[in-house]
Amino acid sequence: MNKVSVFGPDFPFAYDDWISHPAGLGHLPDTAHGAKVAIVGSGASGVIAGYELMKLGVRPVVFESGQFGGRLRSQAFEGADGVIAELGGMRFPVSSTGFYHYVDMLGIESMPFPNPLTPAAGSTVVDLLGETHYAESLDDLPPLFHEVAQAYDRALEEGANFTALKQAIRDRDSARIKEIWNPIVEQWDERTFYDFVASSDAFQALSFHHREVFGQVGFGTGGWDSDFPNSMLEILRVNVTECDDHQRYMVGGVGQVPHKLWDHAPISITHWPAGTTLSKLNGGATRSGVTRIRRVGEKFEVTDQWKRVEVFDAVLVTCQSHMLSTVIDTEESLFAQDLWMALDRTRYMQSAKTFVMVDRPFWKDKDPDTGRDVMSMTLTDRMTRGTYLFDNGPDKPSVICLSYSWMTDALKVLPLPVERRVDLALTSLANIYPDVDIRSHILGDPITVSWENDPNFLGAFKGALPGHYRYNHRMFGHFMQDDLPPHERGIFMAGDGVSWTPAWVEGAVQTSLNAVAGIIRHLGGGFYPENPSPCDKYAEWGPVKLPD
Template sequence: MRPTRPANAPVTLFGPDFPFAYDDWLRHPRGLATLPEAAHGTEVAVVGAGVAGLVAAYELMKLGLRPVLHEASRMGGRLRSQAFEGGQGVIAELGGMRFPASSTAFFHYVNLLGLQTRPFPNPLTPAAGSTVIDLEGQTHYARSLEELPPVFREVAAAWNDALEELGFSGLQQALRERDVPRLKALWNALVPLWDDRTFYDFVAQSAAFSKLSFRHREIFGQVGFGTGGWDSDFPNTLLEILRVVLTGCDENQHLIVGGAQQVPLGLWQHAPASIAHWPTGTTLASLHGGATRPGVTAIHRASDGRIAVTDTWGSERTYPVVLVTCQSWLLTTQIAVQESLFSQKLWMALDRTRYMQSSKTFVMVDRPFWKDVDPATGRDTMSMTLTDRLTRGTYLFDNGPDQPAVLCLSYAWMSDALKMLPHPPEKRVQLALDALRKIYPGVDIASHIVGDPITISWEADPYFLGAFKGALPGHYRYNQRMYGHFMQDGLPAAERGIFLAGDDISFTPAWVEGAVQTALNAVWGIAHQLGGQCPADNPGPGEHYPAIGPIALPD
């Protein structure tokens, strides 16, 4: 395989573990695959109506299958946009809210639905306007990195230098060019060296950081660069963080105007321009009579070899194939899954997945008051804020002059999120306001709040049990087992026919592109099992997987 992109091509989520061009596969005029006529209309169960479930169901419908979506909670999964009561469409993004431009398969669907996007107000970006960094009681105001004290620039330079110790520029250039042999060779050499080492170990032992003080590492952990602090990820394997920065997940991010939940909801209602078997105008909504099936409580192999799915109300239906897109812990806590459907090694991977906690607290305010200029300082009244205080990250969302706006008072992960867990919304807001008052002593944030707060702790939701996966050292083997499960020709008959998708199945958890790509893997696997074939000039992930799939480490 020769490079397929120029040297200055943008960074995309192209691998690195499996460098397959999902965006090109989706755009091909001949489509993803064709099925035998006898397979048309076949029912396929899809468990979970998050973005992975909706993408898979939408593409399976286009192939002429009849997806049957089951959802126990809310359609959209962790793309959850909740409107403030009386807020005229003003929303809080409780799950995914910032989407890197490198997520080209996800943006295929964003563009298909005609949704608008704009830059996300991350720290030190033009979209944020201004940023305040508050550490150890000292507050720094800036519009760019250059305006911060030298220690912050030293930390940023050390991070860039540390990445170069891993050959970062060469890796990213191979990724830009989609030079598959070079990218695979470079990445596969790193996997066995770094799978069992933590992110913090890498930072502390790198030549770039080891010559600096502990204070530099502390700043990197508390506020970091790009999307904020990195300390919540310090226990994770370095490989997970390296993927994030290599594929541009932490930069050039966008929000979806009107809310990210429009993507899964839009796919539910969208009539494809090209569709097999079904009449023009068919949508997932029309195939379902307007609503999904109830949640799933059990999955087992029926006596005829098909897979039986039991829903909340005890109704059982059988299917030739089933796609499960919920978080893997639910396969032992919410759904009674017959143990023989997966190998014990795969069960180990599914059970050992570690989920990270996440908490957000939002309020609606009467207007974007933070843009008022303080006459004494000439600065914005309030800014996007990173701090070591309880709030950690505070984000400001402007809907136009004199229009209701949104404050994400606190966005925190792991132990910081757990501090919020026992508290009701009003207490969470008060805790956040108390912290922010110390940063902005002259700003009466509370006087601008209108309506009721909106808050979430994903670990407290029984249908999620956490926000997203965070792979620990030694978990590469588990990820490789889950990700490659869509390749089922070599599996025993008892383990075929049940597929997995979702960001926790991917190598890039917490990023929606991982959910989309694994959904597309499952589409290929289901089509293949039902006798389908990809066009000769548009081979799918299954055709490429044997040659360029993730490296397998020895057990």
Template sequence: MTLTAFGPDFPFAYEDWLRHPAGLGQLPDYAHGASVAIIGAGAAGIVAAYELMKLGLRPIIYEAGRFGGRLRSERFEGTEDVIAELGGMRFPVSSTAFWHYLDRVGLQTEPFPNPLTPAAGSTVIDLEGETLFARTLDDLPPLYAEVARAYDAALEEGANFAALRAAVRNRDPVRLKEIWDPLVRDWDERTFYDFVTSSEAFRALSFRHREVFGQVGFGTGGWDSDFPNSMLEILRVNLLGLDDDQRLVVGGVGQMPHRLWTDAPRCAHWPAGTTLSGLNGGATRGRVCALSRDAEGEIIITDRWGRRDHYGAVLVTCQSHLLTTAIRTEERLFDQKLWMALDRTRYMQAAKTFVMVDRPFWKDPHPVTGRPLMSMTLTDRITRGTYLFDNGPDRPAVICLSYAWMTDALKVLPHAAEKRVDLALQALGAIYPGVDIASHIRGEPICVSWEADENFLGAFKGALPGHYRYNHRMYGHFMQDDLPPEQRGIFLAGDGISWTPAWVEGAVQTALNAVWGVMTHFGGHSAAGNPGPGDVYPALGPLDLT
């Protein structure tokens, strides 16, 4: 069967729930038209709002910054569709719940130019001053193939990987949890680096092999920024194919939330032609400054202009740290153990630097070697990853000069865009001597440092060893029957709440969990023959380590 992001912690087929002809569920008549507040107009917020509208509720969306969240496609000035993908830019085909919405709004995709893929054409690996050119793994020295085989062997040795992957493909929740749950106990408090270095496959190799794995890796590139993370986090990425067979969205993924905003699906209660835009008067509301609860039990949202509105339910999709740094949130809205989990969430830093160039000049043959002037580039220099985006032979092209995480991202944090470009050009100049990249640049560069954005404070969650219990508390919060009344009716969603941070599929899946939670909070239930995530959670939910 096709590999999808099925589990492993909660093996529920979200795409099947979405596609079932009976729909997600229904609400009692008295709940129709009730307002629900959605904090954040990113992927989780817009997907949840879209489905809640279809159920007959009225989602009111608040956004403190830019519509779309980290689905941020920024257009270069003077163009119509030449864009820089500042947030999510590569989307694995296993993300089937996310793909449901891409298909709904008619967006097209193409293979992403990852290293050593046909979409990249060619790849250059530059480590410790040695520059290697390759089109496939077979073109590299034997050491690189040894590293790739060693990681495959480590996954099999430490995680029974083939059987685990087969259980995901076969949609076999019993077998999947039979293998996965013991891994949770074994690896929650151990790092990715520990997993690599303690494996027999890597112990038989040199430090250089581990170094190359960290700097170059395979699939999306180097892994060393994730070495301190919990191994469970990396296992999920490998298991669910999130680092394989990735695609880009033609014209920018930021189109997806915008198109859902104006899409008019068939809805309960609402007349034909109803859209999220229409229900919100054509615009989102502004920054949320405070969350509290009134004497009648409704949740009060106070926005930046002092407007106070009361809601029967609220969905929070912003980064969790904003609940203590930007939004004055009554402590009683969440249990103190959940507050611990929300505050202990650790976000990773990420920085990108893009430039537009006159054409895909990198395809020109080098006068001496005959190879392309430039290739997709992985290096230990400050740029780390350089990606090339071709929009056609006679059109402006885009270079992501640098995509860096953690310490490498912090190196450029204080610098303006022009300085970042200068640093990147210096590094690439050492790899491609004589190639005049600067002469091809047009317009102004586009850069991002997610940790410097007050609405994000980081790019995405990177769970540390011991964080499984925290993630479990956040992920399972949509199951509210056992909560005291003062904690009910406020829900959490977003990739940081999911088990797969940094992947939009996690944002979509947690949004759908919250949709089920809001639906049942208002007295609704899943459609007959199409049980929702909360209906099967008691049987299939994540392992409880408490």
């Protein structure tokens, strides 16, 4: 049986096939070799676009105002070799086949992520309304939790023809995907995730408490209540492409992906000598942050924070969309007003994580009275919400993500220093594990992040509200520029916030590749008939257009 991948459903295009085809992504005329493209941001989308454009003979110049790697941010604990906290993306579903193309090419090892109720977690504790349940699988939980899981499965089937849609994605049957998905877009764009759950026959037959449990605990990666206000389309995409299933983490940190790609010399490259890397083309380091973008004839003038001004043949912006109107002085005429509306109305979700390093995976110790693990992966309605446990093997300290929270729960700790965040998390966990002295195992200094407090992000990732489909459509399809007036062509955008799957790195990969295709065309290049590009397939399989 074919595996589920992020093949659509809005634009069912095989990005993984396109980037792995021996013919290559496309070709440029000799006159375009050495053309300069400014790339704003060194996250996954920026580095991948730069890498692929470099292979085609372009000179990508990467600008970065913060930390290299964007939200693929692996922060090392001081004094420990290879012991890290994943502050941004940390779990990567195997359905992200475009992303794993680069992971495999770079030789990065991955392991199953210790999500709740998975073998990788070993055991899970669900603590809800002061009552604690220990489980190694869903079968170990009380009937209430089974009822909730079964109700959501039925709701998906009734409301989204779920099995048939997933099978069409497995089969990569674009016509069947669009036949099922396009009417769902029209039906659910303006309705919330909570509406989908509460109005379903499956949940209406149950109590409010069942919906409450679903929000607090959920299934797959954890509770869903922070997403309740979002458009249901956002959640359906995650479910049907299995972004919340079969997840892995990168051994040594996902930050290796952009860093290793930065230094990777491709086997096949045009124009540049063998051994060329992004790092070498950029003089060994990124430029500083962009502060101004202007059009100069058919080209672009980009200014960095040190007032260095340089002219480029094209620009790719991969920063979060709010940066274009709050941080970067972006010439207004570069984007249509309806696209500015989409960029400015994009809503970002808050998120906070707090990590500690511990001496060993003490949670695997057995309670002499019960025979159970003394501590488990934990889902709770307390402030910590999700607690994850990472065993780095016998020769390294272990790591606990004490708290992974969203929206209101993340805002509760926003003004607090890291030590206070740790204290609050340990106090919550002490109510669940009164006999476990976590403090006695902690080494070094804790690590925390609040993405909404980072001036380069102002939030963790996009969370589309009801009615935002049209905004997303404008952003995602912007790489198709034939119908744009000349003064709007040549500037492109990418990133998971431009994609249909925000928060998942595959969205960053796919929009990055869209931008590469658009830049190839903008520079006068083309594609190989045996390996058609997103530009070639967009008119036929692009997202359904809703009336304005």
